[in-house]
Each structure stands twice: as structure tokens, then as C-alpha cells.
Amino acid sequence: MLGKISSMHPILGKISQQTRECADFIKNYSETKNFGKRLIKNVLSETDDTIKKFNDVFDKLMQSFRDNLICDVAIHVHYTEETLELSGMTYAEDAGLDPGKQCLEGTRTEIISHITEWIHSTGDNVPRVLWLSGPAGKGKSAIAHTIAKSFEDKGGLGSCYSFDRQREADGRHKKIFSTIARDLADRDPEMRGALADAVKTAPQLKTTKDIAQQWQKLLIGPLKKSSRSTGEPIVITIDALDESGGEETREDLLRILAGKHPNPAVPKITDLPGNFHFIVTSRPLDDIEDQFCGVQHIRQMSMDDIPRADAERDIRTYVSTELEGRNFQDREFAVLAEKAEGLFEWARLACRYIKKSHAGLSSMECYQAVVSSDSAKRSPLLHGTPFDCISEISLSDGTNTRHS
Secondary structure (H helix, E strand, O other), X not given: OHHHOHHHHHHHHHHHHHHHHHHHHHHHHHHOOOHHHHHHOOHHHHHHHHHHHHHHHHHHHHHHHHHHHHHHHHHHHHHHHHHHHHOOOOOOOOOOOOHHHOOOXXXXXXXXXXXXXXXXXXXXXXXXXXXXXXXXXXXXXXXXXXXXXXXXXXXXXXXXXXXOHHHHHHOHHHOHHHHHHHHHHHHOHHHHHHHHHHHHHOHHHHHOOOHHHHHHHHHHHHHHHHOOOOOOOEEEEEEOHHHOOOHHHHHHHHHHHHOOOOOOOOOOHHHOOOOEEEEEEEOOOHHXXXXXXXXXXXXXXXXXXXXXXXXXXXXXXXXXXXXXXXXXXXXXHHHHHHHHOOOHHHHHHHHHHHHOXXXXXXXXXXXXXXXXXXXXXXXXXXXXXXXXXXXXXXXOOOOOOOOO
């Protein structure tokens, strides 16, 4: 038990070291068998002094041990109380960071660099929200999860929240800010204490489905009480906002993020500490554009603005990695990259089909079937499950693999 209390480790180490030194002294002393020789060497006087020093050191170490133990017990009791207060809070399961969705290393470097530069920007005029929009299959989620993982590794990820059209029944749009608040509390002891106080004062907040209440009482309020001006950026990603359901399901969420909520008591996103940055990804649906476009604190970036040459280069890197060891040459990788027309999801499914075992077909024959298909028939693969892939090829996909 004591070994699990990290602050006790240095003291326990010193006690252990002092015990070893004391044991060595006793051993050496016992080996001096001739009492007369000890008298001649004045060993008795030296021994008394040494024993007194050992006693003094042990007394100080044990007092330090007791003091730290009392402090640690109090801290752990307080932590347990906070844990009990936060238990039962609404939390969306399986909606967080997915490292498997990250971009392949070496791809999407330009846009990731631009977004990272924005995150580290300071000043009152820096937009708090970055909206990354683009058609399905362009790789928005991969970029969002890559940045989220990067900041998690640096200790700067506040939360990563993902919507999924296949999980609409979970009602994730009703759990978003309570989940983000819990994620922040798990990373910051001060936020944890402030959030525990909030739900202790108003227990009904634990399960409220009113996201305006979640935003105001569980997120903004506790953050104002707890946040320190460290200057270190905190990143919160909201991925695939367009997959949250119909327009009515995300209306309140869009209003909150855009600072357009009809209730003036609902805080604006600019009320957050200046080191907080939101990254939102979605397709450019009408209701999202209506709320976000022209808002001063929202910066828009479009996947369509990525130069075609850059997209083809990254897709070529991706397919060459996925198909490595299958006797394909650079020319085949180049054709696949061109056929993808900037759609990483198309490239991912094409590689999956080529790698998959098909009766009587070699990898090269599967490749030929893919590249000879009609590009006009590619779009359905991005809109349903199972995905209808190139031409007559039918693919089904239910797994998350690394892609850009």
C-alpha cells in the first residue's frame, strides 16, 4: 500500500539506505572480536557516537515518514470523496481518441503544421474554434485524431469527442459537454475539485441532457474556478459533427459553439481561458455553415483547399505503404493515387480490396479491377455500410485502420 503512494518513495528509499548502512556497521563491529583491541582503538567511544548518529537520523526519517503519511492519507481521502461525487455523471463511452485513425506518418504534414501553429498562437484576436470542413472521405477525422494524439503525448489534450452516424441511438449529442468536463477533470486536479463541487451542490447536473446546462455548469463554471494561466495550449476536438444526427439534434450545440444561443445566460466560448482551442470537423452541411460562417471566433479551413498535388503525394505514400511487399511498382501507386481524386477513404478501401483474398484472383488482378472501374460510381462507398466500392466491386468495412 505504502509503495503505491509516490510521495513516500524518497523517504522509504532513505530509510532503506540507512538500514543497510546500520547493518553494515553492526556486521563490521561484530567482527572485531577482541574486546581489548577495541579499547585500545577507542572503539567504544566511537561506537557510541555512531549509534547516536544512527538514532538521530532514524528519528528524523520516521518523523518525516509520519508527517508525509498523514498528508498523503488526507489527499487520498479527498480524492476518494471527489471520485464519489463524480460517479454517475453522464459519459459517452467509446467516443474518445482513436489512435488507429491517425494519419500515416509523413502525410498531411502541411495542414497539420498550419493547425498546430494556430493552436500555439496567442492574442485576443486569435479565433478559439477551427472548423475543418470537407467532403466525406477526405481525411478530416484522421487529421483531427493525429493532432489530438500529438497533444495527448505532450499533456495538452483536453478531450477528443467523436460522433458516429452508426451510434446515433446512443444520443451522443446529449452527452458532449459532460463528457468533455470529465475528461478535463481526469487531467487536472483543480478542475476535478471544481467539477466535484458543482455536482455536489446540484446533483441533478450529473445526468442532465440539457447541453446548455452542461456547458454552463459543468464546463465553463468549473474551468473559471480552476484554470491557471499557464499559457500552455489545451486542445478539445469535436470530430464528425455532421454525424451527430439531424439538424434539430445539433441545433443547440451549433449555437453554443457559434456564440448564438438565445439564452443570454449561456456563456460564450470566448469566456473560456485563452489557451483553450476547439477543433471541429464536419462536412459543410447547410445548417453548420449557416451557424459558423462569418463568426469572428471561428476560423474555417477546407480540405478542398489542399493542392491536388499534395493530396496525390500523400495518397501515393499511403498506398505504397499499405501494398508493400506485393510486387507493385511506383506506376501502380501513382495510378491509384490519381484514381482516388483526393479521397483517402477510397484509397483505403481500394487497398483493402486488393489485399483481401479473393478466389482465383491475384493482387494484380484485384488492382486492375479497381483502377478500371468507373470513377462516377465511387461516391456510394462513402455514404453507407456496406460501402459500395469501385464499379461492380462490393466492399464492406466495419473496422478502423490507420489512414490519412
